[in-house]
Amino acid sequence: MVAVDILLILGVGTFLTPVIGYFLGDKERLLGYYVAALHGIALIYIYLNVIYSGVSSEPFYVFRSPVSSALIFDYVSLFFTTVFLIVGFVSAIHSIGYMARDRNLTIYYTLYLMMMLGLIGLSMAYDLFTFFVFWEAMAISSYVLVAFRYHLDEPVEAGMKYLIMSGVGSLLVLYAISLTYGLIGSLRLDYIVQYMISIISFASIEYLTIPILIVTLLLVGFGIKAAYFPFWTWLPDAHPAAPSPISALLSGIVIKAGILGIMRFVLPILIQKPLSFGPPIYALAILTMTVPNIIALMQDDIKRLLAYSSIVNIGFILIGIAAYVYGSPLYGAAASLSHVLSHALGKGLGFLAVGGIIYMMETRSIRSMYGLGRKRPLVALALSMALLSLAGMPPLPGFWSKWLLILSAIHSKLWILAFLGVFNSVLAVLYYIWLIQRIFFAEPTEEVEHAHEAHPAIKAALMILMGIMILIGLYPQLMYELAFRASEILSPLPRIL
Numbered sequence: 001m002v003a004v005d006i007l008l009i010l011g012v013g014t015f016l017t018p019v020i021g022y023f024l025g026d027k028e029r030l031l032g033y034y035v036a037a038l039h040g041i042a043l044i045y046i047y048l049n050v051i052y053s054g055v056s057s058e059p060f061y062v063f064r065s066p067v068s069s070a071l072i073f074d075y076v077s078l079f080f081t082t083v084f085l086i087v088g089f090v091s092a093i094h095s096i097g098y099m100a101r102d103r104n105l106t107i108y109y110t111l112y113l114m115m116m117l118g119l120i121g122l123s124m125a126y127d128l129f130t131f132f133v134f135w136e137a138m139a140i141s142s143y144v145l146v147a148f149r150y151h152l153d154e155p156v157e158a159g160m161k162y163l164i165m166s167g168v169g170s171l172l173v174l175y176a177i178s179l180t181y182g183l184i185g186s187l188r189l190d191y192i193v194q195y196m197i198s199i200i201s202f203a204s205i206e207y208l209t210i211p212i213l214i215v216t217l218l219l220v221g222f223g224i225k226a227a228y229f230p231f232w233t234w235l236p237d238a239h240p241a242a243p244s245p246i247s248a249l250l251s252g253i254v255i256k257a258g259i260l261g262i263m264r265f266v267l268p269i270l271i272q273k274p275l276s277f278g279p280p281i282y283a284l285a286i287l288t289m290t291v292p293n294i295i296a297l298m299q300d301d302i303k304r305l306l307a308y309s310s311i312v313n314i315g316f317i318l319i320g321i322a323a324y325v326y327g328s329p330l331y332g333a334a335a336s337l338s339h340v341l342s343h344a345l346g347k348g349l350g351f352l353a354v355g356g357i358i359y360m361m362e363t364r365s366i367r368s369m370y371g372l373g374r375k376r377p378l379v380a381l382a383l384s385m386a387l388l389s390l391a392g393m394p395p396l397p398g399f400w401s402k403w404l405l406i407l408s409a410i411h412s413k414l415w416i417l418a419f420l421g422v423f424n425s426v427l428a429v430l431y432y433i434w435l436i437q438r439i440f441f442a443e444p445t446e447e448v449e450h451a452h453e454a455h456p457a458i459k460a461a462l463m464i465l466m467g468i469m470i471l472i473g474l475y476p477q478l479m480y481e482l483a484f485r486a487s488e489i490l491s492p493l494p495r496i497l
Contacts, residue, residue, distance in 0.1 A: 009041060128265065296312070389469060
């Protein structure tokens, strides 16, 4: 029932937002406090239940039908829900200051909660029908939030591109779901995996066409949302055009929805050798890490640089998935999950820090930010910490997750993938350190000299997220323990319940 309770908290909160916004009138910016409080309440409620009741592996049926819509609150749900709520909480606080100059904030916060409701629902869905319903709630709200500032050309263009590409991905997932139901007669996770493994293990090759098609459609559909090669072209436009708190959500957690779909519904099938999906995953990891990394070297728009960096880090997550497929399911899944968390925190902090810079200076040009650390040290420090974590510098969370990723590749004897993971980390360090050097040691530009103070809510969001990153960096077992418990669920064959 924990899953139902959390969805009720966020669902009822979403429906009440327009009502509260109506009564607040000109003070609708105060909705940010309400949205942040809902995230905090959900987090506290979850961990009180975990402490006193533990985590369940039994699905809860919302209703019984041919598709048997079901929710589950296992360690995979706990892991992704925690990541989503933390980033959603600090982004809501950041929005209080960053969005204070905007209009239609009631619509903004309603869509914000709808997107978060969709993401939390995805982490708890135990069947493809329920998963797709929450997937569309997340996707539709994110399209609108990217184009929220519709009076400007860039957000509208980026929103349309995002809508078209992500819509195609959703259609492919829906087609895979229809094929799955036609083949199996059920959309429940355990029955899907049991049937797929049985037919792969014992059927002749002519019977594998439909299973291979289903897996391919899911990999492409989820891959468009996850933005791995070659489906990442929407991301460098959408993330810079969106308001910075939304950029933090898109890059930190929304693209992880695709990774969640792959890990929950595809990984247990990919591990079966006859399907031979290892080489494509191997190639995807290499291309997703390397190509955007090179493009990032040429960026002057700091939000585009961070957007390309997000694609690179999806490539790192694919290292763990490749290790999973090539014989190290426990270490591979745990490594990927660890990097999901560290990247969500690092990239969330990065985009929120850039949001503070845009609030103070109204520019995204890196050349205009030279010397920022001398005048506005808090925002510059937050951006630097985010970049250093993304670069994999100890003792920040990015170091621990990348270390486990390389270890999982070595454990699976994926030597080239391990080498290229280290190589791309070093390549990313070059432009991260270059940026930090200019922020702290270059002479302040005219824009920096005239930059005004950041809103207190922006500073509070940055300090909270910096504190969380320092805590996990110093005590990585907090991340590892949750990641390994979740990976134990993803690694073995789910049992029929």
